[in-house]
Amino acid sequence: MHELPVTQSILQIALKHANEAGATRVEDIHIVMGELSSSVDDSVQFYWDIIAKDTLAEGATLHFRRVPAEMQCQACSEKFRPNDEYLCPKCGGAQVKIVAGEEFYVEAIDVDK
């Protein structure tokens, strides 16, 4: 499980932001999570409740926005949903790359002053 370090980095970002803003409490944290990201939001929430305890971010609500996976053909630039073969549905090319769905980052933090 690698959600713990991921969750710790979210907490660090949130606390840094809260300190810079002179906040007394972190209320909401908006996290973008790609469909292909191997992190699981339930696990992040689980660790969050433990590590955020006794910090400004204790009790903050985590919001997860899922980004659908998308691939792009290197040959014809067609963008498509990943399929089983990982082949371009337009030209059949195998030179495809993942262009969306692997994201994992903090999009926004709402604090209370």
Ligand SMILES: [Zn+2]
């Ligand atoms: Zn193609």
